[in-house]
Amino acid sequence: MMYYSRAKLFSVIAACLAGLLLCVPNFVRKPAASIPWPQIHLGLDLRGGSYLLMQVDLSSLTHDRLQSLSDSARQSLLAAGLGYRDIALDTKQGQFSFRPRDPSEKDRDLKILSDMPRAVADEFTVAARPDGSIALTLSPDAMRTRAHEAVTQAIEIVRRRIDATGAVDPEITRQGEDRIIVELPGISDPEHIKSLLGTTARMTFRLVDETAPGATVAPPGDTMLPLTEAPGQTLAVRDHIDVDGADLVNAGATTDEQTGGWAVNFTLNSAGTRAFSAVTQANVGRRFAIVLDNKVIEAPVIRSAITGGNGIITGNFDARKATDLGLLLRAGALPVPLTVAEERSIGPSLGADSIRAGALSLLVGFLLVIVFMALFYGRFGWYANVALFANLVLMLAILSLFGATLTLPGMAGMLLTLGMAVDANILIVERIREELKRGRTPLAAMQAGFERATATILDSNATAFLAHVMLFVFGTGPVRGFALTITIGIATTLFSTLLLSRLLMVRWYALTRPSTLPV
Amino acid sequence: MFGRPLLRFVRSDTHINFMRGRFLGLATSAVLSLASVILFFHPGLTLGLDFKGGIVVEARTNGPADFGKIRTALAAHHIEAAGVQAFGSDNDVLIRLGADENTNTNAVIDQVRHAVTEAQPGATVVRADAVGASVSAELFRNGLLALGLSLVMILAYIWFRFEWEFALSAVITLVLDLTKTVGFLVLTHFEFDLVMVAAILTILGYSTNDKVVVYDRVRENLRRYRTMPLRELIDLSINETLNRTLGTSTTVFLAALPLAIFGGSSLSGFAWVMLFGIVVGTSSSIFIAAPLLLLLGEKRLRKDTKPAAPG
Numbered sequence: 055m056m057y058y059s060r061a062k063l064f065s066v067i068a069a070c071l072a073g074l075l076l077c078v079p080n081f082v083r084k085p086a087a088s089i090p091w092p093q094i095h096l097g098l099d100l101r102g103g104s105y106l107l108m109q110v111d112l113s114s115l116t117h118d119r120l121q122s123l124s125d126s127a128r129q130s131l132l133a134a135g136l137g138y139r140d141i142a143l144d145t146k147q148g149q150f151s152f153r154p155r156d157p158s159e160k161d162r163d164l165k166i167l168s169d170m171p172r173a174v175a176d177e178f179t180v181a182a183r184p185d186g187s188i189a190l191t192l193s194p195d196a197m198r199t200r201a202h203e204a205v206t207q208a209i210e211i212v213r214r215r216i217d218a219t220g221a222v223d224p225e226i227t228r229q230g231e232d233r234i235i236v237e238l239p240g241i242s243d244p245e246h247i248k249s250l251l252g253t254t255a256r257m258t259f260r261l262v263d264e265t266a267p268g269a270t271v272a273p274p275g276d277t278m279l280p281l282t283e284a285p286g287q288t289l290a291v292r293d294h295i296d297v298d299g300a301d302l303v304n305a306g307a308t309t310d311e312q313t314g315g316w317a318v319n320f321t322l323n324s325a326g327t328r329a330f331s332a333v334t335q336a337n338v339g340r341r342f343a344i345v346l347d348n349k350v351i352e353a354p355v356i357r358s359a360i361t362g363g364n365g366i367i368t369g370n371f372d373a374r375k376a377t378d379l380g381l382l383l384r385a386g387a388l389p390v391p392l393t394v395a396e397e398r399s400i401g402p403s404l405g406a407d408s409i410r411a412g413a414l415s416l417l418v419g420f421l422l423v424i425v426f427m428a429l430f431y432g433r434f435g436w437y438a439n440v441a442l443f444a445n446l447v448l449m450l451a452i453l454s455l456f457g458a459t460l461t462l463p464g465m466a467g468m469l470l471t472l473g474m475a476v477d478a479n480i481l482i483v484e485r486i487r488e489e490l491k492r493g494r495t496p497l498a499a500m501q502a503g504f505e506r507a508t509a510t511i512l513d514s515n516a517t518a519f520l521a522h523v524m525l526f527v528f529g530t531g532p533v534r535g536f537a538l539t540i541t542i543g544i545a546t547t548l549f550s551t552l553l554l555s556r557l558l559m560v561r562w563y564a565l566t567r568p569s570t571l572p573v
Numbered sequence: 574m575f576g577r578p579l580l581r582f583v584r585s586d587t588h589i590n591f592m593r594g595r596f597l598g599l600a601t602s603a604v605l606s607l608a609s610v611i612l613f614f615h616p617g618l619t620l621g622l623d624f625k626g627g628i629v630v631e632a633r634t635n636g637p638a639d640f641g642k643i644r645t646a647l648a649a650h651h652i653e654a655a656g657v658q659a660f661g662s663d664n665d666v667l668i669r670l671g672a673d674e675n676t677n678t679n680a681v682i683d684q685v686r687h688a689v690t691e692a693q694p695g696a697t698v699v700r701a702d703a704v705g706a707s708v709s710a711e712l713f714r715n716g717l718l719a720l721g722l723s724l725v726m727i728l729a730y731i732w733f734r735f736e737w738e739f740a741l742s743a744v745i746t747l748v749l750d751l752t753k754t755v756g757f758l759v760l761t762h763f764e765f766d767l768v769m770v771a772a773i774l775t776i777l778g779y780s781t782n783d784k785v786v787v788y789d790r791v792r793e794n795l796r797r798y799r800t801m802p803l804r805e806l807i808d809l810s811i812n813e814t815l816n817r818t819l820g821t822s823t824t825v826f827l828a829a830l831p832l833a834i835f836g837g838s839s840l841s842g843f844a845w846v847m848l849f850g851i852v853v854g855t856s857s858s859i860f861i862a863a864p865l866l867l868l869l870g871e872k873r874l875r876k877d878t879k880p881a882a883p884g
Contacts, residue, residue, distance in 0.1 A: 099839070107708060240863035243698065245683045252679075273617045395708045401699035403633065411837040418831035423824050430820060432578040463768055466832055466840055470775060474782070475829025477821040481786065484817045491585055506793075517730055518778035521723040525774050528719035530645070530712065533767045540775070572577045 058557055066553050070444050075559050076451035094453045097461035097535055098237060100409050102402035104244040106236040107229070108251060109395040110208060112201045117145045117194065117199065123170070123178070124150045130166050138163075140187070148192040151183070163188055174199060192425065201231065204389040207494060209234055212392070214385035215250050234392070242401040254347050254391050255382035257299030259330070260354050262341035263290040282349045289350050291343045296333040301354060305383035307376035310368045316376035317368040327363030335359035344369075346379075412465035419469045420446070427476055431483055433572040434559060438479035441555035445475050448546040458542075461535030471543030477514070478551035481507040485539025487573040497569045500563060504556055511552065519544050582819040590866060591802045591811050591859055598614035598860030606749045609756025618759055621766025622702050623829060624716065626709035627672040630685045631700040634693045635665040646692035650684040661838065668698075709777030716770040723749070723774055727781050735788055738874060742865035743784045746857050750780050750850070757849045763842040772843045783858040789824060790814050791866065795874065803875045807863050822855040 058066075076092065084091040094197060120143050127150075131138055137155030144150065153162050156471055162183060167180040167190055177196040183189050209226055216224045225237040236251070238244060263276045270288075272278045278288040303323045310317040322330055334342070334356050343353040344367055351369040371379070384504055423442065427435035453460060488502035494502060519541065526537035591860065622629050632638075640657050643666060647655050656669040668685055672678050673737050682703040704712070724744060732740035754773055758765055790810040798806060813819075832844035866874075 109705075109707075242701075243686065245686065248679060248683070331715055394703075395705045397679055397682060397701070397703040399698075399701045401697055403697065404631070404699040407840065408837060411835050411840070414835045415831040415840075418835065421826040422827040422830070426824055426827055428575075428793065429580045430578050430582075432576055435578065436575060451625060462839055463771060463843070466836070466843060469828050469832060470825065472827035474779065474821070476824050477782070477817075480817050480820045480824075484814070484820070487585065488813065510786055510789045513734055513789060514782035517727050517785060518783040520726040520730060521774050521778035521781070524719045524723040528715040528722075529771065530715070533771045536768075536771045 058560060062553075063557065069549070070447070070554065072276055073444065073448040073451035076454050077447055079490045080454055092454045092457055094450065095459045096405075096409070097459045097464065098239060098398070098405075099400055099462045100412070100460065101239055101404050102242050102400050102405035103237065103239040104241050104397065104399040105245075106238070106244060106248065106251070106394055107396035108212070108234040108236060108392040110201075110203070110232040110234060111391045111393065112232050113145050115201060115204050116148050116197060116494075117143065118196075119173075119192065120148070120150050125287060126170060127152075127167055127190065130170060131163065134162065134166055136163055136166070138460055148194070148197055151187045151189040153187045157186060160186075160188065195270070198231075204209065205232065205234065205388045205567035208392065209387050211386050212236065212251060215381065216247060216383045218385060219247060219250070221247070233395070240402070242399045244397065244399055248394055248397070250378060250382065251392055252394065253382055254388045255299075255379075255385075256387040257302070257383060258345045259296045259297040259333075260295055260343050260345055261292045261337060262331070262343050263292055264340055277348075279343070279345060279348055279350050282346075282351050289343065289353060291345060291353075293363050296342075297322070297326055299383060299387060301329070302383050306380040307371075309368070309374065310366065312477050313368065315368065316367050316371040316373050318371065318376050318379045318383070319364065319366045322363040322365075324363075327361070330363065330365070330554060331359060331361040335361075352510065353543050408462045412462055416465060416469050417523065420472060423472060423476060424547070427479070431480070431573075433562070434479070434483045437555045437558040437562070438476050438483075438551075440558060441479065442472055442475055442552040444554050445543070445550040446472060448550065449543055452542050452546065458538060460539070463533055464539040467536040467539035468504055471540055471547060474518070475543070475547040475551065477505070478511045478547065479555055481510055482551075483573055486571060490571060490573065494561055494567060497563070499571065500559065508552060511548070515544050515548060582816050585816075587815060588808075588812050589815075590808055592808050595864035595867065599864055602753075602857065602861050605677040605756065606752040609752045609759070612756045612759040613752075616759065616764040618755065618765040619762050621764030621769070622704050622709075623766040624709050624713040625671070626678070626704045628668075628670040628678055628682050628703045629684060629700070630682065630689065630698055630702075631660075632666045632668070632689045632693075632696050632698050634664050634666060635695040636693075638666045639693060640666070642692040643668070643689060643836070646688040647685065649691075650688045652681065652684055652688065653811075655685075672704075672706055676706070679781065680706050712767060716767060719770060720751075720773065721778075723777055727777065730782075731785070731788075734785075735780050735792060736874070737790075738866060738870040739788050742862050742869055743781060743788070745865055746784065747777055747780060748864040749861055750776065750853050750857050753853050754846060754850055758846065761842075761845065763846060768839070768843050768844060772846045772850070775847060776854055777852065778866050780854030780857065783822070784853055784862045786817060787811060787814055787863060788866070791863075803871055804867055807867050811859055811863055818855060818858060822851055826851050 079091045079093050084488070118290050124141060124143065128138065138152040139155065141152040142150060154163050164180055164182060167188065172178065174196055176193055178190050178192045180190050182189065205228060207230060213226050216226070216236065221238050221241060223239050227235045229235050238247065241247065263273060265273070270278070272290055274299065275293055276290045277293055279291045281287045281289055301323050303321050305318055305320040308317050308319045309315070338356050338358060340356055341353045343357050344351045351367060416570060424439045427438050446468070482503050485507045486499045489499035489502045490496070522537045522540045526534055526541060529537055619662055638659065643657050648667070652670065654670070658667050659665065660667045668689070670681065671686070686698050686701065689698060724747060727747065728740050728744045731743050732810065751773065754776060763769065787810060788851070790813055791807055794806050794810050802841050826848060829844050829847045833848055836844050
C-alpha cells in the first residue's frame with residue numbers, strides 16, 4: 055500500500071499525460087485533415103438543433119402484404135373456378151379469412167392457397183378453421199423480418215432525403231423495432247424536413263377510367279382518388295399500375311415551357327421507359343393519371359406515344375413544392391409511412407446560453423470544492439485537488455476518445471462527479487486521522503487508512519454505478535448523457551483517488567519522512 | 574492551508590448520542606413521508622412535457638412580449654386553450670399546450686411557430702418540444718422502471734455485501750427519502766420529467782453511498798467490539814464517520830449549488846432537487862438508516878458472535 059513500483063508510477067503518470075493530450079483537440083483547431091482529432095460532440099441542447107423521433111407504421115406493412123396476398127388468392131381461386139365469400143382482413147392477427155362457396159371445395163381451396171408463391175420461406179400458413187372458414191396467417195417471424203427490412207430501407211430513404219436538403223451532420227439511427235431517431239444539428243425549425251419525412255412519396259402512373267365519367271362510387275377495379283388541385287373532387291382511376299415511381303432514375307424541378315410555371319421533370323430507367331412507351335402508345339387520347347400517395351397530382355390527356363423515358367409533371371407547383379417533389383422522387387418512396395412522435399428543437403441562442411451556464415457552474419463548483427478541501431484537509435486536501443483536476447481531464451479525455459456527446463445534463467453529471475469524487479479522499483484522510491488517534495505511527499496510519507478506506511470506496515461507488523447504469527439503459531436523450539458522464543466519472547474517480555492521490559501522498563511521505571501527519 | 578487543515582466540522586472526540594433521538598427521528602420522517610404521499614395524490618406532481626405529452630414553445634421577442642397579441646394569433650391558427658405565460662425576462666414567452674391521443678402535436682407545433690412570428694415580428698423560437706401521447710406514456714413507464722430497478726439492484730448489492738438487516742434498512746430509508754423528494758417536487762411545482770428522474774436516481778445513489786459508509790463502519794465495529802451493545806456501537810460508528818459524512822455532503826452540496834444558481838431554466842430545478850436530496854440523504858443516514866438497523870438487528874446482529882462477512 056505504501057510502495058509504488060516504478061512501472062506503476064510511470065503508468066499512472068503516463069495515463070494522466072495521455073488524458074491531457076486527448077483533451078487538446080477540444081480546445082485547438084485541427085491542424086491538418088490527416089491527423090485524427092477526437093473531439094467531444096456537443097449535444098443538440100448545447101449546439102442547437104432538432105431531435106425527431108419518427109414512428110414507423112408497421113401495421114400498414116402487414117395490411118399491404120395481406121391485401122396483396124388476398125388479391126392473388128382471389129385471382130388463383132377464380133382461375134380454378136372456385137368461389138369464395140366473406141373475405142375478411144385482420145391486420146392485428148396478420149391473417150385474412152374467407153368461406154368457401156361450398157364446403158366440398160375446401161380441400162381444393164386449401165391446396166391452391168398453400169401453393170401460392172411465398173416472398174420468404176414459411177411466410178404464411180394456411181389452415182381450415184372449425185367454423186368452416188379458411189384462414190391464411192402470416193408467420194410472426196416473416197412479419198418481423200419484413201418489418202426489419204422495411205425500417206432499414208426507410209432509414210436509407212430518410213438519409214437520402216435529408217442529405218438532399220443539405221443538412222450538416224445529420225444522425226439517423228434506429229431505435230427499437232419501429233422507431234427512427236433523426237438528429238439535425240443546427241436546424242432549429244425542422245418544419246420543412248418534417249414535411250419531407252412525413253410524405254411517403256409513392257408515385258404511380260395509372261389510366262383514368264373513361265367509362266365512368268362523373269362516377270361517385272368506384273366501379274370494380276377502380277378507386278376514387280382525390281385531386282390535389284381541386285379539393286373535394288375525386289376521379290375514378292384504375293387500380294392497375296402501369297408505371298411505378300420506383301422505376302424513376304432522376305427527377306428535378308424545372309420550368310414548364312408552355313406556362314412558365316414550375317414543374318418537375320423525370321427520367322425513367324429502361325424497364326420504366328418500355329412500360330411508359332407501351333401504355334402511352336396504346337392509349338393516345340386517353341387520360342393518364344399521375345398519382346402521388348393516393349392523390350391525383352394531374353391527369354393529362356396522352357397526345358402521342360412517349361418513348362424517350364422522359365416526362366414532365368405540371369401540377370400547380372410553386373418553386374418550393376417542385377423542388378421538394380423532385381427531391382422526394384429522386385430519394386425514392388418510403389416503404390412504410392412515418393409520423394413524428396416526438397420533436398425537440400433548440401435554437402442556437404439557447405444552446406449558447408446553456409454552454410455558458412454549464413461552464414460557469416462547472417467552474418464555480420470546481421473552485422468551491424477546491425477551497426473546501428484546502429480549508430478542511432490541508433496538504434492532503436491539495437493532493438485531492440490535484441486528483442480532482444486529473445479526474446476532470448480524464449473524463450474529458452474519455453468522452454473525446456469515444457466521440458461521446460456532451461449534453462447539459464451531462465455537464466451537471468460531471469460537476470456532481472467532481473463533488474462526489476473527493477469523497478474517496480475524505481474517507482482516506484479521515485481514516486488516517488482515526489488510526490493516528492489509536493496510536494499508530496504515521497506510516498502505519500497511512501497504510502491502514504488506504505487499506506480500510508479502499509473497501510468502503512469500492513462499495514459506495516458500486517451502488518452509484520448501478521443506479522446510473524439503469525438510468526443509461528432506460529433513459530433517453532440528454533438524460534443518457536447525464537448517466538454516461540456519471541458512469542465514466544465513477545471510473546475516473548476510482549483511478550484518480552485510489553491511484554493518483556494516493557501516489558502523491560506516498561511520494562510526499564517517502565521524500566520527507568515526517569514525524570507527524572498534517573491531518 | 575498547505576499543511577494542517579484549518580477547519581473541522583466536529584472534534585475527533587465528539588460523542589453525540591444519536592440513538593437517543595431515534596424514535597423522534599423515525600416519527601418525524603414517517604410524518605413527513607406520509608404528508609408527501611398525501612401531496613402526491615392531492616394535488617399531485619406537476620408532470621412535465623416528457624410524461625404528460627403536449628407542446629412547449631419558448632420564444633424570445635425583440636421588445637417586451639405582448640401576450641394579448643400572441644393569444645390572438647394563436648386563436649387565428651385555431652389553437653385554443655394554450656397557456657401563454659412569462660418566464661425569465663420580459664422578452665421571454667412560454668406557450669404550453671396539452672395533448673390527447675388525437676392531437677397531432679407535430680403539426681400543431683408548426684402552427685404555434687407561425688403564430689408567434691406573426692404576432693411579434695422578429696421573435697425567435699428558442700425551444701420547441703412536442704411529445705406525443707404514446708411516447709410520453711412510454712417515457713413515464715421507462716422512468717419508473719429505471720427507478721424501481723435501481724432500488725432493487727441497490728437492495729441486492731447491499732444484501733450481497735452486508736446482511737439482510739442492512740439491506741432492508743437501507744431500502745426502507747431510500748423509500749422514505751424518495752417520498753420526501755416527491756413531496757418537495759409537489760410543493761415547489763418543479764416539473765417532474767426525465768431530468769427529475771435522473772436527479773432522483775442520483776439522490777438515491779448518493780444517499781446509498783452515505784449509508785454504505787456508516788454501515789461499513791458498523792460492520793467493522795461489530796467485529797472490533799464483540800461485547801458492545803448494538804445501540805452504543807451504532808452511535809460510535811456514526812460519530813466516527815461524522816466528519817466524513819458532513820465533509821462529503823458539503824462537497825456535493827457545493828458542487829450542485831452553482832447549478833441551482835446559474836444552471837438556467839433546464840437545470841436549476843434539477844439542482845434544487847439535488848440540494849434537497851443531499852440534505853435529506855445525509856440526515857437520513859444518521860437519523861433513519863441507523864435507528865432502523867438498530868430496530869431490525871438488535872436481536873440478531875449482536876447475538877451472532879460469528880464474524881460478519883469479510884469486507
